[in-house]
Amino acid sequence: MKKNRFLSIIFLAIFCTGALYYHFRQSQSNDIHLENKALQDVFTGAEKVHPKLGSPPRYDIYQAHPDNPEVLTAVAFNTYDLTPEIKGYAGPIKLLAVISPEGTIRDIRVLKHSETPAYVFTLDDFISQFKGKNIAGSFRLGKDIDGITRATMTSEAVARSVDKSAKKIGRQALKLDVGDPSGDQPKTLSYIHIILPLLLFMAAVCGVLGRNIFLRWLALLAGFIYLGLIKSTMVSVVQLVNIGMLKFPDFVTNPLWYCLVVLTLLSLMILGMVYCGSICPFAGVQEVLFHLGRKLKWKELKFSHEVTQRARYVKFGVLFVVLAASFMIGNSSAANIEAFLILFAAHASQAGWAFVVFILVLSVFHFRFWCKFLCPIGAFNGLLADKSIYKIHFGPECGGCGVCDKVCPVGAIQMVDDKPLIDYPECILCNQCVEKCPKEVLFFKKSFHKSAQQRGSTEQDTLTKHD
Amino acid sequence: MTNTTKSGDKLLIVLLVLIVLMMGQIMKENVASIRMAVLANGAKPKVDVDKVKAQLRQAGLKPYEAQYWGIPGAQPQKD
Numbered sequence: 001m002k003k004n005r006f007l008s009i010i011f012l013a014i015f016c017t018g019a020l021y022y023h024f025r026q027s028q029s030n031d032i033h034l035e036n037k038a039l040q041d042v043f044t045g046a047e048k049v050h051p052k053l054g055s056p057p058r059y060d061i062y063q064a065h066p067d068n069p070e071v072l073t074a075v076a077f078n079t080y081d082l083t084p085e086i087k088g089y090a091g092p093i094k095l096l097a098v099i100s101p102e103g104t105i106r107d108i109r110v111l112k113h114s115e116t117p118a119y120v121f122t123l124d125d126f127i128s129q130f131k132g133k134n135i136a137g138s139f140r141l142g143k144d145i146d147g148i149t150r151a152t153m154t155s156e157a158v159a160r161s162v163d164k165s166a167k168k169i170g171r172q173a174l175k176l177d178v179g180d181p182s183g184d185q186p187k188t189l190s191y192i193h194i195i196l197p198l199l200l201f202m203a204a205v206c207g208v209l210g211r212n213i214f215l216r217w218l219a220l221l222a223g224f225i226y227l228g229l230i231k232s233t234m235v236s237v238v239q240l241v242n243i244g245m246l247k248f249p250d251f252v253t254n255p256l257w258y259c260l261v262v263l264t265l266l267s268l269m270i271l272g273m274v275y276c277g278s279i280c281p282f283a284g285v286q287e288v289l290f291h292l293g294r295k296l297k298w299k300e301l302k303f304s305h306e307v308t309q310r311a312r313y314v315k316f317g318v319l320f321v322v323l324a325a326s327f328m329i330g331n332s333s334a335a336n337i338e339a340f341l342i343l344f345a346a347h348a349s350q351a352g353w354a355f356v357v358f359i360l361v362l363s364v365f366h367f368r369f370w371c372k373f374l375c376p377i378g379a380f381n382g383l384l385a386d387k388s389i390y391k392i393h394f395g396p397e398c399g400g401c402g403v404c405d406k407v408c409p410v411g412a413i414q415m416v417d418d419k420p421l422i423d424y425p426e427c428i429l430c431n432q433c434v435e436k437c438p439k440e441v442l443f444f445k446k447s448f449h450k451s452a453q454q455r456g457s458t459e460q461d462t463l464t465k466h467d
Numbered sequence: 468m469t470n471t472t473k474s475g476d477k478l479l480i481v482l483l484v485l486i487v488l489m490m491g492q493i494m495k496e497n498v499a500s501i502r503m504a505v506l507a508n509g510a511k512p513k514v515d516v517d518k519v520k521a522q523l524r525q526a527g528l529k530p531y532e533a534q535y536w537g538i539p540g541a542q543p544q545k546d
Binding site: 301302303304307308311314318322325329333334336337342348349351352354355358359362373374 | 473475476478479480482483485486487489490492493494496497498500
């Protein structure tokens with residue numbers, strides 16, 4: 001369809017331009033000005049800050065006495081300079097730590113991070129726990145330091161980074177006897193977070209191909225429990241932005257991120273909206289709420305086909321604005337507007353909670369309201385699904401009865417000249433049309449077969465006309 | 468087009484405008500939260516004011532000396 005091609009071109013233009021702009025700005029700037037700004041906030045003028053020097057790199061801060069020679073009062077350093085290997089959920093977390101000559105942490109300031117804002121709302125409170133602690137002590141998460149709920153990877157990365165870098169500075173710059181880092185255990189790859197998403201996608205794909213409603217609901221339930229409740233990790237536009245910014249988490253600590261991204265992209269390119277239709281935890285919640293509304297016999301909100309089609313552009317608008325804003329700002333904070341992130345992260349402002357409740361209430365009255373009109377990652381997935389290798393097609397025996405149009409819960413089928421036309425970016429592969437078709441003429445088929453057939457029939461038509 | 472669908476369409480437009488405004492507000496809050504964390508107000512010291520006040524009282528200081536703590540820039544009364 002022409003409109004999908006047009007939307008894909010706009011998406012590619014915004015994504016590529018935005019990513020290039022972001023990387024150009026990154027190449028022009030470094031952490032020094034952020035470090036200087038943070039140092040100015042910590043030391044208000046009575047101290048003299050020496051330029052960043054030495055190995056390990058650090059700022060030496062002196063108390064300038066008019067009569068006495070300079071006395072070292074603190075050492076400040078960027079934790080990333082000393083522990084570049086430690087990454088959070090979506091990349092490095094850069095902190096400026098200030099340590100007294102006796103080894104007490106005087107202050108810690110966040111310089112830069114790429115974590116999802118919904119999960120790190122309490123980052124300030126978390127970091128303030130380090131203040132006043134001696135670097136010789138241990139910084140074990142859950143024992144010495146309370147982690148951020150649902151942001152264990154971020155909490156662990158901060159604790160390990162502060163612990164390791166502070167001890168390094170303590171030993172090498174301040175000549176203190178501080179021992180070894182407490183929480184720096186070698187990380188091992190968690191295979192369970194590779195196997196579980198694989199099983200999840202397999203169940204979803206089997207449900208789609210086998211027209212098995214039970215498998216579809218099983219995958220939705222498993223997605224809700226595993227991705228939503230346990231891991232609070234979903235395919236979101238934040239990941240898309242981070243990919244554009246080339247901010248990737250460590251594979252060993254976060255294999256689920258890679259599995260989700262790769263499996264979603266593969267399934268989109270091969271079958272279509274498998275993730276949106278059969279795995280997304282928020283979609284599951286919305287479907288359950290909608291069916292609950294029907295059980296309670298509450299009136300369903302119905303909109304005309306024309307307005308629905310136009311309203312669907314809103315989600316593309318949201319996607320484009322979010323992408324452009326994120327690349328302009330230089331982090332994924334603008335992308336953190338998705339209702340499911342707020343719901344499953346369980347951290348939000350009052351406006352955030354009001355927004356989620358509003359969306360959930362609307363889901364009771366209209367099937368997948370969020371997915372249909374607002375989901376930015378759904379919009380992106382739709383653009384890819386439009387180019388998938390296998391698609392649902394109608395056989396030549398189709399009589400144009402219009403049953404498929406009526407049963408499609410997302411309104412992805414439209415009757416044009418008594419022939420059904422599928423809007424693939426909207427199709428969630430629920431198989432309702434395939435199940436209910438009285439002539440059973442709907443089936444999955446390779447897209448290029450159709451093109452070849454169409455070409456063939458057109459050629460035949462042309463030949464017949466010539467004859 | 469029925470009247471019900473017409474009114475439904477108007478409702479959809481109103482709902483979408485409202486939701487987009489809410490999303491804008493959330494986006495603004497998120498951007499501000501990151502900026503605040505990264506720029507000026509990094510990690511704040513956690514002071515248990517009541518505990519410190521109690522310690523001051525134990526140390527023999529008069530209670531009124533602590534009452535100005537909550538006001539930024541305020542000075543204690545001079546005896």
